[in-house]
Amino acid sequence: MIEASTSVRPDIAERLARMVRVPTVSAERDIRGVEPFDKFRALLRELYPRVHDELTLEVFAEVGLLFRWTGRRSDEPVMLMAHWDVVPVDETDPWTHPPFSGTIAGGSVWGRGTLDDKGQLCVLLDAVENLLAAGFQPERDVYLSLGGDEESHGKGAQATAAVVCERGIRPWLVLDEGGAVTDAPLPIVPLPAAMVGVAEKGVLTLRLDARGAGGHASAPGRELATTRIARAVRRLQRHPFPARLSTSARAMFSHFAEHTEGRPRRITRALAAVPPVTARVLAALGGEPAAMVRTTVAVTMLAGGTASNVLPSQASATLNVRLAPGDSIANAVASIRRVIRDPQVSVSVVEGTEASPESATDNAQWALIRSAVSETYPEAVTVPYVQMSATDSRYYHVFSPATYRFAPLLMTQRQRDAIHGVDEFVTIDSLERGERFYRHLIRSIPA
Structure with a gap:
């Protein structure tokens, strides 16, 4: 050398x-x-x-x-x-x-x-x-x-x-x-x-679309396009993808346990030993720890309406989905449709690459x-x-x-x-x- x-x-x-x-x-x-x-x-x-x-x-x-x-x-x-x-x-x-x-x-x-x-x-x-x-x-x-x-x-x-x-x-x-x-x-x-x-987590861009009757905002109907999109987004927030510890994440904690001492070793050894419990703990922490153990959905764009006094005839939301290893685009789309459970809200794939x-x-x-x-x-x-x-x-x-x-x-x-x-x-x-x-x-x- x-x-x-x-x-x-x-x-x-x-x-x-x-x-x-x-x-x-x-x-x-x-x-x-x-x-x-x-x-x-x-x-x-x-x-x-x-x-x-x-x-x-x-x-x-x-x-x-x-x-x-x-x-x-x-x-x-x-x-x-x-x-x-x-x-x-x-x-x-x-x-x-x-x-x-x-x-x-x-x-x-x-x-x-x-x-x-x-x-x-x-x-x-x-x-x-x-x-x-x-x-x-x-x-x-x-x-x-x-x-x-x-x-x-x-x-x-x-x-x-x-x-x-x-x-x-x-x-x-x-x-x-x-x-x-x-x-x-x-x-x-x-x-x-x-x-x-x-x-590497996969990247998937989805679009939610809803249509409804337009009209004057002084007499709104019960089901607006914006209402459907808002409800769909709320359901996705309340029902995240299940958490699970991947082989890589488990190996990560095992490496940490091998090279630390005292309390850090005890904690990381325990995290590596019980994957289901560890996945739930990390998911509860939110942020990066949660992203380590599940497919995530982020609502990155919302659109709808043309004026403040006009009922929108259509509304949309753009989702950025990060697929955990083991999940697929097809399964993620099917799961999101089940969670939304509204046939009047369409779910379409804009672009995506599978998890590695x-x-x-x-x-x-x-x-x-x-x-x-x-x-x-x-x-x-x-x-x-x-x-x-x-x-x-x-x-x-x-x-x-x-x-x-x-x-x-x-x-x-x-x-x-x-x-x-x-x-x-x-x-x-x-x-x-x-x-x-x-x-x-x-x-x-x-x-």
Whole structure:
């Protein structure tokens, strides 16, 4: 292995800062135009010349970048993923440093995307650039799949994955964003842990529609379209999906029990031992704990009516459903219809992807990730968990069963709260460790 100080370029923080200064807000592409995206791609070529000169590059759906690094064998390659678009910023929010300034201060880089996900992109590309400079060739082909529209649920990664599958390429390992290294994964677990997503909840958008007789608001009927939608929403809130502890969640608590002592060990051991009780306890806590153990339904949009004095002839609600592993789109739709129990309210699927299967933790791929964590974060335990938000890797798990979700960056609770929020930042030490993570992982890929 190359020592940390050998063939490693300095100024990784400045490279990330320059990335942050390009506002690649995919949700605002219609407003900002393609200029920031073209500028960012030009910046990547400037910052990573060897990556662009020595790897082959294909572009899919305008923003899906796929680099291929030829290894000693081409079958069962490794797919390393990140994305370079970011979410919008409310300019009135009280940022300590302007969100697109890429300010370097206090041993950190500040700005939108430093954690999600330009920081991961930066450490990945730095590692590859450093290895190329050292003349290294991986044992297997390594693909870098870098999406430019992940935050807006675009087609970049989907188009890339479709071509990869069409060509008969079956990655031995897929590693995308997801978990991170955290100082305390749960309030009851004061344990540095590298949380690696071994499964991902599915994402489903549903629309509820109701129609009714319009007319003047001075003489409302008994069953308005808005009334039906309101009642349907209330029934969904009162009857959530059943809670159950997945294999991954149980494994997570088992890992915690193995590496803690005293009261935390007793609690986590008990949680792992009685899954039905644990599921009910977590569901009762609400928020993230509840989302760990059940399919969730969030009403994100409501619409109906044209004027304050006119009875609406139609009304609608948009639901964001996150499918727990083991649930399916068909079963979720059927369950929601049963709960609503109103034939005058239609339930239609707008779009959706199924929940992923749970990747193994007793295989060579997991051992490779754990080894890279131990090399760069020796104080952290590698722990499996269920990823609750959607990642671009959801397009790969269908044909690549060893799909994992982990960003090798340290994220405290404060930093996790800042993702998609205010004052997002990453420490320079974390960037340097993240680069070493990928360098170790790539050098350790087995033949």
